[in-house]
Amino acid sequence: MSTQELRADCANCFALCCVALAFARSSDFAVDKQIGEPCRNLTDDFRCGIHAKLRTSGFTGCTVYDCFGAGQKVSQVTFGGVSWREDNARDMFDVFPVMRQLHELLWYLTEASALPAARPLHKDIRRSLASVQDLTHADAAVLRKLDVAEVRQGVNTLLLRTSELVRAEIKPKKKDRRGADLIGANLRKADLSGANLRGAYLIGADLREANLRKADLIGADLRDAALDGADLTGSLFLTQTQVNAAKGTAATRLPEVLARPAHWR
Template identity: 70%
Template structure:
């Protein structure tokens, strides 16, 4: 995945730590209103407890990724001038950031489509959509603030659906369709889910240990606290690092190329 689609905190004005709200819960130790800087944000826009977020009660931060939107808004949209240097831009910067984040997420999915040989029949369309979305990310702050992001997602989603079908078809057999299924806490230990459609499935706290999830479509699947110990995620489609970070796993979990094994997983290598 291109570095432009990975968060680069060194070139961001700590936007996820300021623009976004969070409520005191198992994921966050305190309440924070949108637009209020997190108490752990330093003068250099870096997190003061980055290496100990989980033990400090901020595990929610470890499962978030802006897909590179933070540095794009900071360095391109607002030309490297922070909300501290120009307080009058803060409100708009905070409104633009989540818009840019959604656009970058779409760029991440479209880039993956282009990397999938099975989706080759769709590559020309994917390149066209990629160029369109990239163009939108280069727009002015005013244009981004007014952008109909839902409309853009509606343009891209049909291609992602078709790409998913092409990739999953290579799994052979008749893959299971569990799109949007409520599988919260489900006992799926050792389940044969190769090539399954799990788009938007609720897999919170599900037992997927030893499950075969190779070539499964996981776009939008909620994997919070799901047990992926020993599971096979080889070739999983539209999987993101935040999804993995939200789950549990171990050294035996097979990951797709390019993903990092989360530091909190048991027996991490």
């Protein structure tokens, strides 16, 4: 599967992230919004009226979010191009977050399927990838009842084994920092290559010039982490959402499949 299919295509989406999701007034959002309530900045043609100035208008959270292409899948495939303004609003809003989770799993599995070190698992990974793909083409009734947690559990087992195989190539083995509280930690120039940073709290951490090659970053919270000069090429299971939430520069090295955020220096 191509990662291009897992990138947001807002032109073919009915602005589902601006309607189907709720958010609370905070440093990320200037106002409160309920599920099913259109954002006050949404225009009649499903565009954002302040897209060019989201961050300065108090909507930083919008510039961090990524749907992994779930928006266009729900809009054009699940509901056949019929928008929530015309019909099926409740069903569409229920299905969107489910589809988003499935597409996130597709992102991880697609990456795992291309890793040479995971070759012993490629057959199982491809089987899981096909299974999740099939689910994304199910109808709304099936998706609304889907136990996504169960699907994630099966995929996660494969991703854990993939991570172990890839990180085993890095010697010496790094300390396991899975779920570690590293908020604000000084990790500048740290050698974190091959480290297990799954679910680690790296909020505001200083990762400038750190080596994160082949580090497992699935679920790691990188909000406001300083990445100037950091090397994330070859890091495992890094997503655009995580990158968007961090603070990087032109000197930050990213995997080829991820884009450098426009708001980075």
